[in-house]
Amino acid sequence: MAHHAKTPATVIERPGEASFREVTLTPKREDTVVCRTLMSAISTGTDMKTYHGMQHPEQCYYPLVPGYENMGVVVEEGSYAPGFKKGDRVMINECRKYLDCCAAWGGGTLLVHKDSDNAGGAGDPLCRIPDNVTDEQAVLAYLFCVSLKGVQRLGLTGDFNGSVLVFGAGMNGIGAAQIIRLQSPNATVVIAEPHPYRREIARRYADYVITPDDAGLKQLEEITGGRKADKIIECSGNPAVPGMLYRFIKDGGWKDDDEPGHIHLNGDYPEKLLFDHYHRWFVKNVNLSMTCAMKWSGKSQVLQWISEGKLDTSHLPCEIWPAGKAREAFAYQSRKGMECFKILFDWREL
Numbered sequence: 001m002a003h004h005a006k007t008p009a010t011v012i013e014r015p016g017e018a019s020f021r022e023v024t025l026t027p028k029r030e031d032t033v034v035c036r037t038l039m040s041a042i043s044t045g046t047d048m049k050t051y052h053g054m055q056h057p058e059q060c061y062y063p064l065v066p067g068y069e070n071m072g073v074v075v076e077e078g079s080y081a082p083g084f085k086k087g088d089r090v091m092i093n094e095c096r097k098y099l100d101c102c103a104a105w106g107g108g109t110l111l112v113h114k115d116s117d118n119a120g121g122a123g124d125p126l127c128r129i130p131d132n133v134t135d136e137q138a139v140l141a142y143l144f145c146v147s148l149k150g151v152q153r154l155g156l157t158g159d160f161n162g163s164v165l166v167f168g169a170g171m172n173g174i175g176a177a178q179i180i181r182l183q184s185p186n187a188t189v190v191i192a193e194p195h196p197y198r199r200e201i202a203r204r205y206a207d208y209v210i211t212p213d214d215a216g217l218k219q220l221e222e223i224t225g226g227r228k229a230d231k232i233i234e235c236s237g238n239p240a241v242p243g244m245l246y247r248f249i250k251d252g253g254w255k256d257d258d259e260p261g262h263i264h265l266n267g268d269y270p271e272k273l274l275f276d277h278y279h280r281w282f283v284k285n286v287n288l289s290m291t292c293a294m295k296w297s298g299k300s301q302v303l304q305w306i307s308e309g310k311l312d313t314s315h316l317p318c319e320i321w322p323a324g325k326a327r328e329a330f331a332y333q334s335r336k337g338m339e340c341f342k343i344l345f346d347w348r349e350l
Contacts, residue, residue, distance in 0.1 A: 004099055008350060010040070010108035010326040011101065013063045015053025018330035020323065023065060024099040025113050032115040033084065033126065034076035035092045039135045040108050040323070041069035042333055042343045043143070044170060045237045045268050050104060051330050054270040060104040067108025068094050071129065071138040072347070080115045081126045089129040091138055091299050094119060110323075110350055127299035130307040136320075137306050139344055140171065140313050144306075145298035147175030147235070150266030151183065153289050154231050161186040165220065165229035165248055167212065168236030169193035169202035171316070171342060172266060176233050177205045178311050190223060192216055192248070195338040204315045217247060224250075230261060237267035243275035246284050253285025265290035318342040323350060 009023040028034070042048070047066045049055060074081070074088045084090065095107045097118035114126065129138045150172075154164070164180050164187050166173045177189050191206040193199045194213075202209045208223055210216035220228060228250045234242055245263050253260030263286055265273075275281060305311040321329045323345040333340050 005111065007109045007111040008323070009065050009110070010067055010323065010345065011063050012051055012066055012330070015051065015062070016334075018051065018326045020326040023101050023109060025109075025111060026097050026099060026118050028113060029115050029117060031078050031080040032076070032113050033074060033078035033081045035072045035090060035112045035114060035126070036075045037070050037072040037092065037107075037110055037112060037323075037347045038089075039071055039139045039347060040067050040345045041139045042067070042329065042345070043069060044333065044340075044342065045172070046105065048330075048333060049268065049270045051334060052270075055104075061102045064102035064104040065095075065098060065106030065108050066104055067345075068105040069139050069142045070107045070112070071135060072112070074126070075111075078115065080119070084126055084128065089135075089138070090126040091129060091141060091303070092126065093142060094124045108345070110347055125296055127296075127303065130303055133303055133306050135348075136318065136344060137313050138303070140316065140318070140342070141299065141302045141306060142294070143171040144175035144179070144302045144311060145294035146266065147172050148179055148298045148302060149291050149294050150233055150235070150264055151176055151179045153264050153291055154180075154233060154262055156180065156184045156187065156231070158184060159186070160184040162230035163188040163190060163224050163227070165232045166191045166206070167232065167234045167241055167245070168238070168267070169195075169198040169209075170235065170237075172237075173233075173235035174202065174205050174316065175311070176235055176266065177202070180233075182305065182310055188223065190220060190229065197339055198341070201315060201317070201341065205312075212241070220248060232261070232263045234263065234265045235267055237269055239269040239271040239273050242269075242273050246276065246281050246286065249284055249286055251284065260285040260287055262287040262289070264288075268292070316341060318344050320344045320346050323347040
């Protein structure tokens with residue numbers, strides 16, 4: 001019988017129960033690169049949706065390895081990543097196959113085999129981390145790549161001077177707010193966030209922070225001279241939000257030279273999206289778009305921006321837990337909810 005390598009892993013055994021135990025890696029192939037994880041993270045959207053049993057069964061099954069936000073070092077070179085050398089620090093990210101459990105979008109393992117068989121349909125290749133980017137920043141970079149893909153769909157230009165409303169002040173929304181400012185320095189950036197703790201974080205990254213209610217809507221109208229938002233990027237992952245966004249988007253699209261508003265959905269939603277009555281929507285003439293995940297080319301761009309100090313993670317309150325405390329960390333995140341901004345796992349002592 002062939003010997004298969006095992007490695008410590010974060011595992012969600014079943015809804016509401018995480019563990020830290022060994023899983024079996026797929027066999028090494030001719031092109032396999034072997035990486036060793038230094039730090040990973042809990043995605044407060046996707047991973048917690050999985051932890052709470054809210055993923056659709058055609059996407060994954062239990063037990064599974066969560067965690068697509070991970071970085072580490074190359075320990076064995078392979079042709080899957082030409083030009084990468086042993087000891088290089090890299091964004092590792094997805095690994096879609098293990099032999100004895102579901103991979104989901106996994107990568108939350110000490111050792112990761114990356115090759116053309118298990119690295120996902122989009123490939124999600126390795127990306128070298130600049131020397132002045134810390135391990136912690138490199139973990140956070142992945143969700144900023146998701147933000148970048150969404151912001152690109154808004155079609156912002158360098159001379160855009162309208163208003164952009166960001167719904168949600170998690171990693172996705174904070175990343176989006178910063179990238180909007182990079183791409184359109186004259187834009188007015190407004191973040192809508194219901195939770196007081198996250199609103200305080202958001203104030204460092206937006207021109208205005210509002211609540212997503214009648215009071216916030218009135219404030220948005222004051223900010224924009226009654227116009228409301230020219231563009232909205234929805235980053236909350238809350239399925240109750242998209243269906244009411246018509247309230248916050250501008251009117252328009254009635255004339256040939258009157259550009260309609262644009263709403264972009266940039267989240268992973270645990271339940272069906274239900275839109276308010278159609279007569280409230282169709283008079284807005286709004287453009288509606290959506291994206292999932294990231295473009296692999298975004299990794300190098302986001303890392304470059306962090307390296308140059310253009311994307312700031314210094315005000316994001318991340319808690320660092322030992323990787324071996326996965327059970328406790330997932331339970332803690334579930335209990336604390338919005339009051340815990342981000343948990344990072346430290347694998348460096350293993």
